[in-house]
Amino acid sequence: MEAEKVLARLLVKTGALQLGEFKLTSGLQSPIYIDLRRLPSYPDAFRTVLALLYTTSLEADHDVVVGVATAGIVWATGLALYSGKPMAYVRSGRKQHGLGRQVEGLVEEKRVLVVDDVATTGGSLAAAVEALRSAGAQPRYALVIVDREQGARERLQAMGVELLRVATLRGILRAAVEEGLVAREDAQKVIDQLYGGEWG
Ligand SMILES: O=P(O)(O)OC[C@H]1O[C@H](OP(=O)(O)OP(=O)(O)O)[C@H](O)[C@@H]1O
Numbered sequence: 001m002e003a004e005k006v007l008a009r010l011l012v013k014t015g016a017l018q019l020g021e022f023k024l025t026s027g028l029q030s031p032i033y034i035d036l037r038r039l040p041s042y043p044d045a046f047r048t049v050l051a052l053l054y055t056t057s058l059e060a061d062h063d064v065v066v067g068v069a070t071a072g073i074v075w076a077t078g079l080a081l082y083s084g085k086p087m088a089y090v091r092s093g094r095k096q097h098g099l100g101r102q103v104e105g106l107v108e109e110k111r112v113l114v115v116d117d118v119a120t121t122g123g124s125l126a127a128a129v130e131a132l133r134s135a136g137a138q139p140r141y142a143l144v145i146v147d148r149e150q151g152a153r154e155r156l157q158a159m160g161v162e163l164l165r166v167a168t169l170r171g172i173l174r175a176a177v178e179e180g181l182v183a184r185e186d187a188q189k190v191i192d193q194l195y196g197g198e199w200g
Pocket residue numbers: 025026068069070071072116117118119120121122123124125152
């Protein structure tokens with residue numbers, strides 16, 4: 001079964017796909033929210049999505065898996081255990097006590113795969129890439145489970161980082177409609193509001 005269909009089923013079953021009115025981290029408003037933080041509460045779903053993430057990660061040459069705080073750390077940890085690669089993580093800001101670091105773990109001169117759960121504008125991944133470069137790392141690839149296609153790929157490309165994704169939000173919505181999991185009219189409203197009616 002293709003990744004979009006698997007994700008559509010799991011996201012609906014676990015309540016991780018929510019329709020409504022949401023404010024995003026970028027300040028944008030959205031009629032849909034993907035809450036992948038719920039997945040680890042369902043071990044079978046967690047394992048299935050980790051396997052999909054691992055398969056996609058094979059496209060990226062890397063020495064270290066780096067999670068983006070907070071949601072990305074969970075997935076990076078699972079992926080590192082899956083792949084046997086070292087793992088590190090990036091905080092959203094520099095720690096104000098202890099060693100005062102933003103990047104935790106060994107990344108200097110390493111080819112890094114930056115992992116997060118969702119990409120929307122790419123602001124969070126871009127900030128992580130900058131922090132990693134300041135720490136002497138070489139971030140080459142970013143990897144997410146869901147790419148909402150709201151600017152992340154282009155923003156990262158401009159920084160020399162390629163964005164890999166298990167699925168796009170539009171692909172998941174299309175599969176959810178085909179599987180009878182989301183009403184076509186509800187999905188169409190999301191597509192109209194976020195993508196000017198283009199299903200991609
Ligand atoms: O591409 P962007 O526009 O940056 O949006 C995506 C980011 O937003 C969410 O994080 P959030 O800020 O909600 O923090 P959390 O991971 O700590 O929950 C998500 O986990 C991504 O990191």
